[in-house]
Amino acid sequence: DTEVTQTPKHLVMGMTNKKSLKCEQHMGHRAMYWYKQKAKKPPELMFVYSYEKLSINESVPSRFSPECPNSSLLNLHLHALQPEDSALYLCASSQAPGNTIYFGEGSWLTVV
């Protein structure tokens, strides 16, 4: 089973709302990732958690706040977003560096 599950699949939120994206994997992977993807562009790395600790933050604005409650779960808390934050947000996981990274189906976010 190489599945990464993301919820919700679609989310529409206002610029003053607070919402969260959720991600779950049961492959025993020790690294989990958030990526942002604009239409037909490659995904851009946002955050990496390794062994439940934040190891990489790619200078992401503080209106995006990641959380890793345990080794299987990864959340992305959203607050005061801008319309330009509308994108596909992809969660991913891997066992170790250089190993295959498995992506979820993504959450389509629209900020109005």
Place this chain on the structure above:
Amino acid sequence: GNSVTQMEGPVTLSEEAFLTINCTYTATGYPSLFWYVQYPGEGLQLLLKATKADDKGSNKGFEATYRKETTSFHLEKGSVQVSDSAVYFCALSPRVSNDYKLSFGAGTTVTVRA
């Protein structure tokens, strides 16, 4: 630093045509190489991978060979179908401790016409 260059397309083909998408990379050491596919409205799926020189990855009729001497990982399929219409991304992952960054190419949009 690490980087991936792939032909951007778009590429339009007729069904049963031969497809090739070029991918070259720059990296230190011996990275792992991947092709991911993204169908319309979906996330990224791993298509195939190779972890060392001369390895050939294959899946769903697609193939790519890790060529260290030319730093390339070109994707090929002998006879495409309409269902192969998608965006294809070449990617590189360094096998360095604590380096988790996956470097992507720009992506190639492929459209197959019946």
